[in-house]
Amino acid sequence: MASATIVLFSNALRLADNAALLAAIESGDPVIPVYIFDEQSPKIRPLGAASKWWLLQSLMALRDDLRTRGSDLVIRCGNTTDCIAELVAEVGAARVFLTRGYTPAAVATEQSLHEILEKKNVQCRRFGGYLLLEPEMVRTKTGTKYTVFTPFWRTASDLIDTTEPQPAPSNILAPESWPTSDDIGSLGLEPKPAHWAAPIAVHWHPGEAGAHERLADFLDGPVQTYKQARDFPATDATSSLSPHLAFGEISPRTLWFETRKHMAADEAVSTGGAHFLRELGWREFSAHLLFHFPDMQTQPMRKQFSKFPWREGDSDLVRAWQKGQTGFPIVDAGMRQLWQLGWMHNRVRMIVASFLVKDLLWHWHEGEAWFWDTLVDADFANNIASWQWVAGCGADASPYFRIFNPTTQGEKFDKAGEYVRRFVPELATMPDKYIHCPVSAPERVLKMADVKLGETYPVPIIDRQQARAAALAALASIKKT
Ligand SMILES: Cc1cc2nc3c(=O)[nH]c(=O)nc-3n(C[C@H](O)[C@H](O)[C@H](O)COP(=O)(O)OP(=O)(O)OC[C@H]3O[C@@H](n4cnc5c(N)ncnc54)[C@H](O)[C@@H]3O)c2cc1C
Known part of the structure; x- marks a missing residue:
């Protein structure tokens, strides 16, 4: 059997500027591009629903791009190390090349892959690029x-x-026969x-x-x-x-x-x-x-925050935040943008995150998990670091006592309420003056804008003065310890 080079695609679903792919082509042997859908390896965190949708599209695009170059994409489902070990035996691969990852799961998987392949005398090389x-x-x-x-x-x-990034290769040498591949449709990535x-x-x-x-x-x-x-x-x-x-x-x-x-x-x-x-x-x-600092996925970077009295678990308040029904228009617009597009503007991410951790006093884990499930750009490191940053417990975090006021943030960054009107249509005809605080609008203004607070749009779910005082008291409590 002729030898082959396996290229494991995981966090680099592209052909251009892909050092692992380029090195595989340069090896001169047939190249077998592989994607393993892995929800089983140690420390792995299953993808959220929005990321699964993106992955499905991205894999189909990658497979098409490979096919136009005379190649294909072999898909397997399972523990990465086991699947690659099986494939190496099936195709007689001499090398496995991959783009390096940096999450605790990627580090553990690459380590175990390296150990197994070394025992089989198969070269395992990692390349940068993420x-x-x-x-x-x-x-x-x-x-x-x-x-x-x-x-x-x-x-x-x-x-x-x-230096100039490498273009996508125009041809990729295929093996004489392809190993079997799971169907992309069988991975369970479709939205439900x-x-x-x-x-x-x-x-x-x-x-x-x-x-x-x-x-x-x-x-x-x-x-x-x-x-x-x-x-x-x-x-x-x-x-x-x-x-x-x-x-x-x-x-x-x-x-x-x-x-x-x-x-x-x-x-x-x-x-x-x-x-x-x-x-x-x-x-x-x-x-x-x-x-x-891999512990930061669960532990605060600033250790004194491990005693912070965050609230946790299920709650109507958190559900109102998730659905964009808090009664604070900029927060609701952001959460609805997230739901509609799988993405939210960075400024608004900061506002909604601050609202969850500092106004509702909810644990940042809860917000991080919601974002992980609903963002198409969910990124393990960016998401955790950003949530810790907003919560005040991150490495280079904004001070905890700096609590965003959603009304003034809205007035400053969405002065005419254009963003709110786009995502909270029930406030579409509110005058600019009240768009970020409908609760302060006189009855006649609400009537003209066809807004019935508590019916067509929620009254604010919290009193911000009290929430602010509670947040500062919680901060003071950890300073004493
Ligand atoms: C609570 C919270 C959670 C977040 N979760 C994620 C996440 O899961 N995935 C994610 O990619 N970003 C996350 N961010 C960072 C940031 O909001 C997004 O990267 C940005 O909004 C993406 O839009 P863009 O591509 O138009 O950004 P641009 O402004 O065009 O920036 C270009 C690129 O720079 C990087 N970037 C920009 N800002 C940041 C930042 N603050 N931290 C890290 N990288 C940044 C991103 O890769 C982005 O695509 C989060 C921010 C907050 C406050």
């Missing part, structure tokens, strides 16, 4: 790990590889009930081609005003590349390279481009933190 930099590369002058973003990024941004993903499907174009289109659209326009406009949720001023990055449909190096190219060619892009690249730094920083 991040701009390997977490081991970025250290302080004294060799310690960074826990604060600004110095991290000062060091990290100087280390980034600025099917119709909930319809608006998501209209909004997004998963897959490598969709990722490159998004980047091109962003660099053609919004990047110019990114710095000023990125905080205003009605403006579509950000890239919306997050789900494409989460599934590795485009490499962060491609974003880096293309943005810098635009910056060099057009001065109008330089400020926005630089700011955009700095945001990518937060993605690097989150992955860096999770890799070095």
Whole structure:
């Protein structure tokens, strides 16, 4: 039997700038692209429903892209190490190449894969590509790990590889016969009930081609005003590349390279481009933190918060938050945007998260889990680090006592209420003055806007003055211990 090289696709569902794939092609042997749908490996966290929908589309796109190059995608379902060991035996593979992951589950899986393959005399090589930099590369002058973003990024941004990313290969050598593959449709990735993903499907174009289109659209326009406009949720001023990055449909190096190219060619892009690249730094920083402090998936980075009296469990308050029925329009608009599009604007993510952890005093785990299930861009490190940041217990977190006021945040970042009107249609004709606080509107204004508080739109589910006092008392309680 001729030997072959297996390329394990997991967090890099793309052909361009995929070092593992390129090295496999260079090996000269037939290449067998493989995806393992794994809900069984140790420490694995099953994907949320929105991510499953995205994965289904992304796998179909990847398979089509491989087929147009004379190749295919072999799909198996099970524990990654067992499935790969079986495939290696079936096809007589001499090598297994993969793109490295940084979550605790990825680290454990790669370790066990490496051990098993070494025993079988099969080469196992990991390549970078999910991040701009390997977490081991970025250290302080004294060799310690960074826990604060600004110095991290000062060091990290100087280390980034600025060479041109590799294009997608035009041909991939196929084996003489293909091993069997599970059907993509058998993985259980379809939404149930099917119709909930319809608006998501209209909004997004998963897959490598969709990722490159998004980047091109962003660099053609919004990047110019990114710095000023990125905080205003009605403006579509950000890239919306997050789900494409989460599934590795485009490499962060491609974003880096293309943005810098635009910056060099057009001065109008330089400020926005630089700011955009700095945001990518937060993605690097989150992955860096999770890799070095894997306990942060459950434990607060600031240890004094382990005694914080968070509330937990099922509650009408949390359900109102999930459904966008809190009576605070900007919170409700954000939560409904999440439900409709599987995505929420960053500024609004901060507002809704603050509302859950500081106004309702609910544990950030609860919000993190809801986001994990409903975001198409759910990213283990970004999500955990961001929730800890908002909750005040993260490494470089905003101070706990800084509690967002959803009404003033709405008035500041959605002045004319355009975003609220889009996602909370029952408030569509409220005058700007009251759109972020309908409860303060005189009866005649409510009547003219056809709003019946408590019927067509909820009255606020909490008294914010009391909630703020409770949050500060909870903070004081952990300071005493
Ligand atoms: C509570 C909370 C939970 C979050 N959960 C996730 C998550 O699961 N997945 C996720 O990708 N982002 C998460 N974020 C970060 C951020 O909101 C999104 O990355 C951003 O809104 C994605 O939109 P965009 O692609 O248009 O971003 P852009 O503004 O265009 O930024 C470009 C890219 O930079 C990265 N980025 C930007 N801001 C951040 C940030 N604060 N932290 C880490 N990376 C960042 C993302 O990869 C993003 O795609 C969360 C933020 C909060 C406050």
